Amino acid sequence: MNKGNFKKWLYLLVTAVLVLSLAACSAKTSNNESAPTDKSGKVKLRIVWWGSQERHDATLKVLKLYEKKNPNVTFESEFSGWDGYWDKLATQSAAKNAPDIIQMDAQFLQEYASRNQLADITKGIQTSDIDPSLLDSGKYKDKLYAIPLGNNAYGMVYNKAALEKLGVTPPKSGWTWDDLFKLAKDVQPKLEKGKYVLRDLTYDAGAYEMYQLSKGKGNLATKDGAFHFDKDTWLEWIKIFADLRKQGVVSPPEVTVSEQEYDPKRDLLLNGSILIKQGLAAQFPSFNSVKPNTFALVAAPRDKESGGYLKPSMFWSVSQNSKYKKEAKKFIDFFINDPEAAEILGVSRGLPVSNSVLEKLKPGFTDSDKAQLNMINETAPDAQPFNGGVKGWGQFNQVEYSSIGEQLIFEKISANDAFEEIQAKFAETVKP
Template sequence: MESARKLLAIGLSSMLAVTLAACGVKEEAKPAQPAASTNTNPANTATDKKPVKLRIMWWGSQARHDATLKALDLYTKKNPNVTFEPEYQAFDGYLDKMSTMAAARNLPDVIQTDAAWISDWGSTNRLMDLTNAINTKDVDPTLLNTGKYKDKLIAIPLGNNSFGMVYNKATVEKLGITPPKHGWTWDEFFKFAKDAKAKLDKDKYVIKDFTVENGFYDAYQLSKGKGWPRADGKFNFDKATWLEWMNKFAEMRAAGIVAPADVNVSDKKLDAKLDLLVQDKILLRDSHSAEFTGFDALKPGQLALVTAPKDKQGGGWLKASMYWSISPDTKSADEAKRFIDWFINDPEAADILGTSRGVPVSKKIVSGLESKFSPADKVGIELNNKTAVDGQTFYPGPGLKGGWDKFEKEYTNLVQQIMFGKLTPEKAWDEVEKLGKEIK
C-alpha cells in the first residue's frame, strides 16, 4: 500500500526515541541556543530572562514520567529563569481532566494531546496555532500534517507509533504454547487463545474482553476490508462483521478464555498494581509500540510485541504516538514554543527521553540515537516496521460532533451490557443501528 510504504519510511527515518518521558520538574525557558535548535523564529531567539513557570501536563507510564522529569530538570539547568509545574497520570481520565480545565480556561501552558482529539479541539479553537512557530524541518511532512486541523498546526508530533498487541513471552514459552508471530491472522489469534486457555489455571485468562476495546473492533473490521467503523464522520459499522465479533467473544467468555466482566473492569493499563497483564491475570492485551518500554520496565525481559491480526487486509496502523500542544490562554507562549522546539530537537534531551514517546520525530535525532537503542526500543521499532508492511492509513475519528458524543456514550453502555451478559449481541445491534441513524 502506498500510504503504508510512506509511513514505513517515516518509521525508519524517525526510528529513535519514541518515549520522550514524562513531566517537568523545574525549568526555565531561555532562548534556544544554536547547538540546541536551529529554529530562526523570533520566539526562539529572544533574550528575555524574566522568571517564567510553565505548567505542563501529560499521560504515560512511570518510565515516561521519570524520563520527562529528568528532561525538564535539564531544561531548567540550561534556562534558569524557567521552572515547571508538572501534572502527569495514566491515560484513564486524562481527557476528562483536560476538558474540565479547558472549560474553566485553566489549561496548562503545554499539554500532551492525542490524534483522536484534534478535530474536536481544533474546531473549537481550544489549542494554539503553532504554524511556523517550531523548528520542524527534520520532521517528515506527512507525520507533521497529522497535527493539523484544516490549515492550522495545533499539535506537534512527538514520536512514531503503531497499534498491535503485547504478550507475556516468558509464560507462553513456559507453557509450551506456539507463540504469536508478526503477520498472524485472526484465525491464528483465536486458535492461540483456545490453546493457551487449555494450559492455564482456572483463575488465569488469555485476553481482556476486547468487545469494549474500540481499537480491536476497528482492527477487525478494517482487516475484513470494510473500512473504519466511523469513516469520514459517518456511521460505517458493518452488521455482519460486528455480530460475528460480538458472538465470538460471547463464546470465548463462556469458555473462560476472556477475563470475566468484574475482572475486566478492574484493569488499568500500565498500572503496576492494576494492569491485568502485569499482574499475570492475562497473557495478551493491546499495546502501541510507544508503550512497550513502559511495559518492559514493569516486567523486564518477559514481554514481546506482535502485530494486530489480519484477514483480507492488515489490521494495524501507524500513527503519531502523541503531541505537544499549547493553550491559547497561556501567558507564556514564547517560552512554551521554545520548550517544545528544544524537546524535539535537542540531542541531550533525546538522550534522556529515548523512546518513551515512540521513535523520535526528528530525523537528525534518530540518526544520532540509533546506536543507543535498548532491546526494548528495538522491539517497538520492529512493530512499527512490521505493521507498515500492510498497515492501514490511520483515521483519528470524527470527534464528538454531529451526534457522535451521544453515540459513543450509548455505544459504550451497550457493549458493557453485552459483556455483563445482560444483552444479546443481536438486541444490542438494533440499538447501535438506531444510534447510527442519528449521526448527522
Template sequence: MLKWKRSLTVLLAAALVGTLAACGGGEKNKATEPGNSASTSENQSVKLRIMWWGAQERHEATLAALDLYTKNNPNVTFEPEYSGMDGYLDKLSTQAAASNAPDIIQLDPGWTPDWAARKQLSVLTPELDVSQIDPKLLAGGQSGGEQYAVPLGSVAYGMIYDKAALEKLGIAAPSNGWTWDDFFALAKEAKSKLPSGQYFSKDYAGDYFAYSAFQYSKGKGTIISEDGKFNVDQASFLEWTTKFEELRKEGIIPPADVNSSDKEFDPQMDLMVSGKVLLRLSFSNNYGSWDSLKKGAYALVTMPRSTEAGGWLKPSMYLAVSANSKKTDEAKKFVNWFVNDPEAAKILKTARGLPVNKDNATALQETMSDTDKVGLELLRATETDGQTWTAGPGGWTNYIDKDWPLVRDQLSFNKITPEQAYEQLADAAKAYEK
C-alpha cells in the same frame, strides 16, 4: 483510516467552548488585550505549567528533559502536572473551562482536531521548526492551514504477550504476520491448559479499537467514515462479537468483573502483569513500561490480519500551547526544543514513540537499548503494509467515549446479544451523523 479517540469522557465541553469564547479564546484576540503580552526578556523569570499522562518511565524521562532545559535556560522553570491516563482529559477539560489550563499540554491525537478547531490552542508556527517531521504526522495537529499541535512520536498498534507463561503452558507463541484465525485458534487451544483464574486475553468483544483492527483487516474501512457516517460492517461485527461470546462462555476470557478490574501498567491491577491474562493490546512505545514491571517477561507481535493488515501506525500524541497561556513565547520555544533538540531526544528516547524529528530518530536508533529495539521491531513490521491513521471527522467523541463503552459493558455482562449490540450502536449513531 482510523479515527483514534481514547476512551475517556470529555467533561464540560459546552462550558469550555462558551468560556473560551467569552474570553476571546483565539490567539489573535489575546495578543491585543492589555497586559496579556506573551513576550518575555531573556533574564525575566518564567514558570511554565506543563501537563502530560503516562507511565513512570515517561514521567522520569520528561522530568529529566525539563531539568536539562532549565539548566540551559536558567530563567525558565517548570510546574509539572502528570498522572496516568485515567481522568486526565476530565481534569484538563475542567481546567480549560476555567481558563486555567497549563501553558503546555499533551493531547491524544483524537482530541487534537477538536481543540484546535475551537481555538483552544495557540498557533505554533513560525516558531516551531517542522522541517524534519513527516507532513502526514503533522496533519492531525492542523486546523485552517495552521499548526496548533506537534506530534511527539510515531508508534505501531499491536499486541503484547507473556512469553514465559505461554512456554510454561506449552502454547506456541504468536509471530508477526499471524491472522485472526490464528488468534482464535490459539485461544481455543489454551482452554485445556489454562489453570483456574488465568485467561487467554482480555474480553475485547466490545472494545472499540480492537474491533477497529478486525474490521480493518476485513477490508471494510473505519467504524466511522470520513464523511461522518456510521460504517460498522454488520457481518464483521457479528462474527467478532460471537467469537468472543463463545470464549466468554467457555471461560477462556475473563468474566466481566475481572475484565473491568484491569488497570493498565498498575503492578497489581494490570491483568497481564498480575498473571491473569496471557495477551493484551499494546502500542510499540509501551513495551518499556511493561518490561520495567517484569523484566524480560514480554514480547510484542503485530496485530492479527485477514485479507489486509489489522494494525496501523499513528502519531503517539501531540504537544500544544494553551490559548490561555500568558507565556506563549517561552512555551513555544520550549515545545520546539522538546521536539527537535538532539540532547532532549537522547533523554526522552522512545517514551512517546520513535521521535518525529527524522535526524533525531536516526541518531537514536544507533544507540537504542535492547528494550527500545523491541518496540522498533514492531513498528518496522507494521509499517510495511499497516493501515493509515487519520483523526477522522469531528463530533463523534461521545459516541466513542460513552455509547460504545455502554455496549461493551453490556456484552461483557451478557446483558445483550451481538445482534442487539449492533442495533444499539447503529441507533445511537443517528444522533451523530452529518
C-alpha cells in the same frame, strides 16, 4: 492655528497615539505570543502529561535540562495516569485555565481544536525533519494544533515468558485472527484457574477496528465523521467473543471491567491475569519497566488485509489561553529536536519523530527499543490508514461504546439492540 488650539490638537494627537499603542499591545497580549513576564523576566510554564512512571521520570529530567539551558524558565508540572486525565483537562479548558503545554491524544485533538482551546502552532517550531504524513496527523482544517512526539503502531502485546514456559510458540508477524483464536483455545487448558489467554475485546472499539480493517471494511468512521461500522462484521466479532467467554478462554465480565491500564496491580497483562491484549508500540516501555524481559510485541492479526496501522503516539499542544505561547513553542521545539533531550527521553513516547534524532539514537537502542522499532517496521509495508480526526470520537470510544460493550458482556442487551444503540450514540456524540 493659535497657540491654544495647537496645544489642544497636540494633546488629542498624543492621546490617539497612546490609545492605538495600547490597543496594539492588548491585541498582542490577547494573542499571547509575547505576553509580559514578571519584573525579573521569569516565565513559569504549566505542563501536563499522562503515562507510566518511566515517562514521568524522563520528562522531569528534560524539564530540568531545559531550565538549566534557559534560566528564565521554570515549570509547574502535572502528571497522572490515563484515567481522570481527560476529565480534569476538560474542566480546566472550559474554565480557560488549561496548562500552557498539554499532552494531547489523536482521538481528542479535533475536539479541542474545534472549540478554539488549542493554539495554532504552524509557525515557531522546526518540523522539517518530521515525516510529512506524521506531521499532518496534528492538523485540523489545515492548521497545525499538535506536534507528534513519537511514531507508533497498533498491534498486540503478549507475555512471551509465560508462553515459552508453557512450551507454546509465540505469535509472529503475518499471523491471522484465526491463528489468535486457535492459540487461545489451545493454551487455555494449560493455565491455572483464574488465568486467561486473552482479554475480552468485546467492548474495545480500537481492537474491533483492527478486525474490521483486516476484513477490508475500512475505519469505524469516515474522515468527515460518518458512521462506518459494518454490521455483519461487528456481529461476527461479538459472537466470537461471546463463544470464547462461554468457553472460559477470555477474561470474564467482572475481571474485564475491573482493569485499569498500566496500573501494575490492575492491568490484566501486568498482574498476570491474561497473556495477550491489544497494544501500541509506544506503550511497550510501560510494560517492560514493570516486568523487564517478560513481554513482546507483534503486529496486528490480519485477514484479507492487514489489521494494523501507524499513528502518532501522542502530541504536545499549546493552550489557546496560554500567556506564553512563544515560550511554549520554543520548549516543544527543544523537546523534539535537542539531542540531549532525546537521549534522556529515549522511546518513552515512542520512536523519536525527528529522523536525524532517531538515527543518532539507534546504535544505543535496548532490546525494548528495538521491539518498538520492529513492530513499526512490520506494520508499515501495508499499514491501514489511520483516522484520528473525528470530532467527538474520544467521548464515543471511551464512554459510549465501552458502556454498551459492558452491557453486552454482562448479557444485559442483545447484539442487534447493541448495534442500534451504538449507531444512535455515534450520531449524538460524533459530529462532522
